[in-house]
Amino acid sequence: MSFRKVCGTAITLGSMLGACQIIPEESSLSQCGAAEQAPERLLLQQVSADGITLKWRGAADAVCVGASADALDTYVAATQEGDYKIARISGLNPDHRYFYSIGAASRAPTGQFFQTAPPKGNTAKDGAIRMWLLGDSGTASDTRNGKNKYAGQAQAVKEAFFRYNREQADNQPIDLMILLGDNAYTAGTDQQWQAGFFDVYPEMLSSVPVYPTIGNHEMGYALVDYCGWYDLPVCAEGPLFHYHGGISQSADPDSFDGDMDGKPDQTGPPYLEIFSLPTRGEVGGVASGTEQYYSVDYGNVHLVSLDSQLTPYDEGQLQAMRDWLVDDLRSNQQDWTVVIFHHPPYSRGMNHDSDYEGAQVSMRETFAPVFESHGVDVIYSGHAHSYERSWYLTGHHGSAASFDPGKHTELNANGDPALGQTDSPYQQISRSSGVDDKAVYTVSGSAGKVTTIKGLAPCKAGQFAGCNTGTWLQHPAHRTFDSSLDGYEPNGIARLGSVVLDITADRLVSRFVDVEGSVLDYFVIEK
Amino acid sequence: MKRFALGFYICLQASLCWAHPAGHQRIAQLDDLLAEQGGSHAVYVARALEYLSLGEWTAALADLNRAAELGNSVALQMARGKYHDSLGDHATAASLYRELVLGNSGGAEAHLNLARSLARANQIDASAAAYDSYFALLPVSHPGDYRSAAELMVSRGEEGRRAALRLLDDGLIRLGPNSQLQRLAVTLEQESGQHDRALVRWNTMGPTLNHNSFWQLEMAVLEQSAGHMPAAERRLQAAMTELESQRKTPARMGLLKEAAELMASIRAIR
Numbered sequence: 001m002s003f004r005k006v007c008g009t010a011i012t013l014g015s016m017l018g019a020c021q022i023i024p025e026e027s028s029l030s031q032c033g034a035a036e037q038a039p040e041r042l043l044l045q046q047v048s049a050d051g052i053t054l055k056w057r058g059a060a061d062a063v064c065v066g067a068s069a070d071a072l073d074t075y076v077a078a079t080q081e082g083d084y085k086i087a088r089i090s091g092l093n094p095d096h097r098y099f100y101s102i103g104a105a106s107r108a109p110t111g112q113f114f115q116t117a118p119p120k121g122n123t124a125k126d127g128a129i130r131m132w133l134l135g136d137s138g139t140a141s142d143t144r145n146g147k148n149k150y151a152g153q154a155q156a157v158k159e160a161f162f163r164y165n166r167e168q169a170d171n172q173p174i175d176l177m178i179l180l181g182d183n184a185y186t187a188g189t190d191q192q193w194q195a196g197f198f199d200v201y202p203e204m205l206s207s208v209p210v211y212p213t214i215g216n217h218e219m220g221y222a223l224v225d226y227c228g229w230y231d232l233p234v235c236a237e238g239p240l241f242h243y244h245g246g247i248s249q250s251a252d253p254d255s256f257d258g259d260m261d262g263k264p265d266q267t268g269p270p271y272l273e274i275f276s277l278p279t280r281g282e283v284g285g286v287a288s289g290t291e292q293y294y295s296v297d298y299g300n301v302h303l304v305s306l307d308s309q310l311t312p313y314d315e316g317q318l319q320a321m322r323d324w325l326v327d328d329l330r331s332n333q334q335d336w337t338v339v340i341f342h343h344p345p346y347s348r349g350m351n352h353d354s355d356y357e358g359a360q361v362s363m364r365e366t367f368a369p370v371f372e373s374h375g376v377d378v379i380y381s382g383h384a385h386s387y388e389r390s391w392y393l394t395g396h397h398g399s400a401a402s403f404d405p406g407k408h409t410e411l412n413a414n415g416d417p418a419l420g421q422t423d424s425p426y427q428q429i430s431r432s433s434g435v436d437d438k439a440v441y442t443v444s445g446s447a448g449k450v451t452t453i454k455g456l457a458p459c460k461a462g463q464f465a466g467c468n469t470g471t472w473l474q475h476p477a478h479r480t481f482d483s484s485l486d487g488y489e490p491n492g493i494a495r496l497g498s499v500v501l502d503i504t505a506d507r508l509v510s511r512f513v514d515v516e517g518s519v520l521d522y523f524v525i526e527k
Numbered sequence: 528m529k530r531f532a533l534g535f536y537i538c539l540q541a542s543l544c545w546a547h548p549a550g551h552q553r554i555a556q557l558d559d560l561l562a563e564q565g566g567s568h569a570v571y572v573a574r575a576l577e578y579l580s581l582g583e584w585t586a587a588l589a590d591l592n593r594a595a596e597l598g599n600s601v602a603l604q605m606a607r608g609k610y611h612d613s614l615g616d617h618a619t620a621a622s623l624y625r626e627l628v629l630g631n632s633g634g635a636e637a638h639l640n641l642a643r644s645l646a647r648a649n650q651i652d653a654s655a656a657a658y659d660s661y662f663a664l665l666p667v668s669h670p671g672d673y674r675s676a677a678e679l680m681v682s683r684g685e686e687g688r689r690a691a692l693r694l695l696d697d698g699l700i701r702l703g704p705n706s707q708l709q710r711l712a713v714t715l716e717q718e719s720g721q722h723d724r725a726l727v728r729w730n731t732m733g734p735t736l737n738h739n740s741f742w743q744l745e746m747a748v749l750e751q752s753a754g755h756m757p758a759a760e761r762r763l764q765a766a767m768t769e770l771e772s773q774r775k776t777p778a779r780m781g782l783l784k785e786a787a788e789l790m791a792s793i794r795a796i797r
Binding site: 279281289315317319321323324330333372375437 | 667669672675678703704705739740742775778781
């Protein structure tokens with residue numbers, strides 16, 4: 001008779017740990033012979049080279065996992081956390097595919113599998129680590145008065161990306177799905193997460209681990225005057241106060257108001273319940289002590305998620321996050337470092353000018369110097385519903401007017417800011433400075449909608465939104481485009497789309513894929 | 528109500544609902560609203576908070592009084608507390624927050640505000656107890672809250688420093704190894720001449736920080752402060768060796784320079 005180990009909350013494959021119980025083979029096999037119980041909100045979290053967390057809602061209270069879809073052989077009991085079940089699988093092999101059943105069946109349903117991360121410091125064995133980044137994708141839940149004016153747009157971006165991946169990118173599996181915030185409009189309530197996220201990407205969520213960052217539309221509702229935004233005829237009669245998502249000025253999760261009664265719900269934002277994010281360096285990176293910001297290692301990539309909602313609203317928390325980031329980056333020796341947060345430090349997307357918006361100013365002034373000093377390679381944000389990506393930047397921490405391409409960018413042989421494309425990629429060790437002091441900042445907030453200035457009148461004195469500022473998508477820190485083409489503006493693109501990031505040992509390629517599945521911009525950084 | 532619905536409809540059509548009005552504009556908007564509606568408890572409270580943020584205490588008090596005439600609420604009580612805190616009357620503020628805490632209303636925020644007010648009122652023990660209640664109320668607290676709490680306590684002298692260290696240690700137990708909290712604790716130990724304790728504390732962060740070269744340099748400085756010169760030299764050498772093998776970043780180059788200077792100064796003394 002052979003024997004097998006069974007553990008309370010985690011099973012160790014291939015090694016013997018004292019916390020596990022040794023039981024006869026027959027008993028274990030019978031544990032993996034139950035029926036699959038289709039879960040709600042299936043989510044893969046905290047993937048590492050030797051483990052992963054499976055999370056779901058529903059009756060099932062265990063999973064079975066195995067290297068073969070037809071013979072799942074490892075039973076793992078789940079723990080209950082709030083409304084969710086969580087099973088942490090450990091002792092797995094790196095860069096390896098595993099199949100699983102929720103409910104502990106012996107066969108995995110189609111689509112229920114995951115790939116463990118490559119060993120720390122290594123790229124993926126299929127050639128590259130591929131990440132799919134989605135900013136402001138949560139419009140499927142933006143239904144008001146029974147209507148959703150963005151209906152189908154997030155879905156279209158997803159399908160276009162799948163088409164691109166299948167037809168132009170070797171159909172390589174996606175290793176990580178990255179959310180850049182505002183992924184459940186309008187206020188990040190539980191129902192909005194269902195409609196804006198879980199219902200849109202089910203085929204991804206059962207096989208691709210997700211790492212998110214928190215956006216302003218994850219922070220609940222607050223009272224706002226629409227007449228502060230719009231020059232509406234009705235405003236002649238006075239202000240128009242209304243509860244609205246996305247305008248909470250609090251950094252405190254306990255302030256979350258999801259039912260528009262003007263009081264905290266005492267539940268915190270659903271974001272923090274839906275995702276199980278590392279707080280103690282569980283997946284590499286330095287322990288942050290909070291799920292609001294964290295870091296992980298994935299192969300040879302260090303991924304940092306910051307909470308830009310914190311920045312203008314709480315000095316103590318802001319300082320704590322900055323100090324943690326410095327410690328985290330000091331401890332990081334990975335080949336590549338990717339940082340994500342919601343509010344872009346450089347942007348002139350519609351209604352979100354980084355010269356004026358507090359969170360954006362704060363991220364630029366307080367955090368951009370840290371990125372440049374500690375070798376961060378790329379920074380991704382959303383918030384503005386269009387695409388912008390910077391030159392290879394350093395030292396520009398002021399307003400757009402203070403930008404000096406000769407001083408703040410890598411220049412090409414002609415003395416112009418370098419594009420960093422195939423013929424002349426950016427070098428991680430900058431050609432001009434001889435050190436790793438430059439980064440590319442990308443704003444990709446059009447995975448669910450695009451906002452444009454079409455039909456808007458020029459802004460009047462004192463008006464700052466809902467009008468044409470005359471500077472839309474014209475931030476000089478961002479690369480230039482041929483604005484005579486449809487959808488292109490001087491320094492950005494007003495098209496639905498998402499970003500795909502391919503990373504090998506010595507090369508990082510970032511592409512913006514639009515809703516037609518076309519690559520409209522890309523850049524390359526090489527070591 | 529009709530105007531609300533109309534505005535909402537227009538907003539939907541305009542699809543531009545995601546901007547963020549600047550804070551200074553809100554007061555004028557609230558003025559208009561009050562002028563139009565003739566007074567509302569919630570709006571008076573909201574305007575009082577805006578006045579407080581602008582430092583206009585008299586106007587804030589007037590609005591708080593007007594709001595009180597129209598009724599009471601947790602929000603009003605909280606705003607009154609903030610008003611008294613702003614004026615430096617922390618004892619009154621604390622009594623207002625305490626009422627909320629005793630009435631089991633105001634949630635965690637009331638406990639936090641009470642703790643902060645008591646600290647400012649130099650009631651260190653009471654503040655520490657309120658912080659205990661606050662941190663006990665939440666399963667997980669933000670590291671920044673521990674930090675803010677500790678910094679408030681430190682400003683109250685030696686007794687406050689000890690309370691701050693106790694609080695930071697509690698945070699470290701709850702949150703796990705945390706460089707933000709431990710670094711502040713190390714600074715407090717250093718400031719009171721407890722160099723060996725500081726050394727022990729920062730040494731515990733080695734695994735969390737991957738024994739990185741910056742941590743090594745900080746350890747070297749602490750060793751030097753504690754009079755352990757050979758150990759300081761060994762730490763510096765380790766840091767410099769590691770830095771020379773790593774990709775050059777501005778931070779690492781600065782650290783290498785700093786380490787070399789410190790090494791030279793230690794060798795000059797020896």
